[in-house]
Amino acid sequence: MxxxxxxxxxxxxxxxxxxxxxxxxxxxxxxxxxxxxxxxxxxxxxxxxxxxxxxxxxxxxxxxxxxxxxxxxxxxxxxxxxxxxxxxxxxxxxxxxxxxxxxxxxxxxxxxxxxxxxxxxxxxAVDVKTFGRVLFTEYLFPFEVISLLLLVAMVGAIVMVKRSRG
Amino acid sequence: MVPLSWYIIVGSVLFLIGVAGVLFRRNIIVVLMSIELMLNSVNINLVAFSQYMEDLRGQIFAIFTITVAACEVAVALGILIALVKSRGVHNTDEIDTMKG
CATH class of the missing domain: 1.20.120.1200 (NADH-ubiquinone/plastoquinone oxidoreductase chain 6, subunit NuoJ)
Structure with a gap:
């Protein structure tokens, strides 16, 4: 209730x-x-x-x-x-x-x-230990891909904002 | 325990509000916020199904969604700042360079 x-x-x-x-x-x-x-x-x-x-x-x-x-x-x-x-x-x-x-x-x-x-x-509750184990073993490759995506987005944002100033 | 359909209903209502915001608003920043709202409602659905099916893969996908949302906001705000600085547009209707 x-x-x-x-x-x-x-x-x-x-x-x-x-x-x-x-x-x-x-x-x-x-x-x-x-x-x-x-x-x-x-x-x-x-x-x-x-x-x-x-x-x-x-x-x-x-x-x-x-x-x-x-x-x-x-x-x-x-x-x-x-x-x-x-x-x-x-x-x-x-x-x-x-x-x-x-x-x-x-x-x-x-x-x-x-x-x-x-x-x-x-x-x-799903404890963080199990969660982390699945994330870093079974889903390691998607995790790496998403990290690369984050890096690319960061670099892209910096480049776009810098170019508009010059 | 709250029934599953309650979570689905809340997610659907939030998604609908986000769609309405994207379609009706003209301010670019508010349109981006509405997209965030839609991504969040999808996360609610993913986590609810993950919990009710006792399978934590839904939560992992929710983590991926949050990451993609963060990337999207960074790139979109970069584009927005470049647009405003170079030609002073603030509304979605004013961006018509690609219009034939």
Whole structure:
């Protein structure tokens, strides 16, 4: 019962702050709202017994990615575009796309019978030891590839920002 | 234990909000934030299925998703800073160099 209450709190806050990201006009407020949303997702990871992933979520998303976003907002001086008109005229296509995806989700969730498929969830947490062993043995090659990708992205970002200055 | 479908519903709602943000907003930074929102909702689904199927490979894929999201933000903000400095665009509608 306590867990359900926590889940409802986390998910309601997450959905509310996600709506704030999309609906607020000032990009700084959007970024702060996204920080709140990412914290709630970390809480959901805790409820799913994945403490390592929750910590990684807080470190990387809230710590690195959002600081990068706020840094870019401050650096670029977003004042001039602070007041954009929301839901500006773009025809019916965006509405149709959103409605189509919503209908698809409802059909899959209510027609799929997922709870009947997986009635009992695991209640014990995956410890970091097992996690690390699988990551560094079975998934060693994808891990190396993703490290290389991170390096390439870092070098690429530095090169692009430097070239624009010269 | 919370039923699996609750997590799937929360993930779907967050994904829909992200799609709406990408399609309706014009500010490039807010569009990037909406993409982050979509990646996060996918992570919720991955971890939920991993936990309910008692298979930790979903969590490993969630780690990979977080890494790719970090790469994407670094490169995208680099492109954005270069764009703003070179030609002063702030909205997605103003980037039409490749338009035929």
């Amino acid at each position: 306590f867990e359900e209450l926590l889940f409802i709190f986390f998910s309601a806050t997450a959905i509310g702050s996600a709506l704030g990201v999309v609906l607020m006009r000032n990009p700084v407020y959007c970024a702060v709202s996204l920080v709140v949303c990412l914290f709630q997702v970390a809480g959901l990871f805790m409820l799913l017994r994945s403490p390592f992933l929750a910590v990684v979520q807080v470190f990387i998303y809230v710590g690195a990615v959002m600081v990068l976003f706020l840094f870019a907002i401050m650096l670029l001086d977003m004042k001039q575009i602070r007041y954009e008109r929301l839901f500006s005229a773009r025809g019916w296509v965006p509405y149709a796309v959103v409605a189509g995806i919503a209908i698809e989700f409802v059909a899959v969730i209510y027609g799929g019978g997922m709870d009947a498929l997986m009635k009992v969830g695991a209640t014990k």
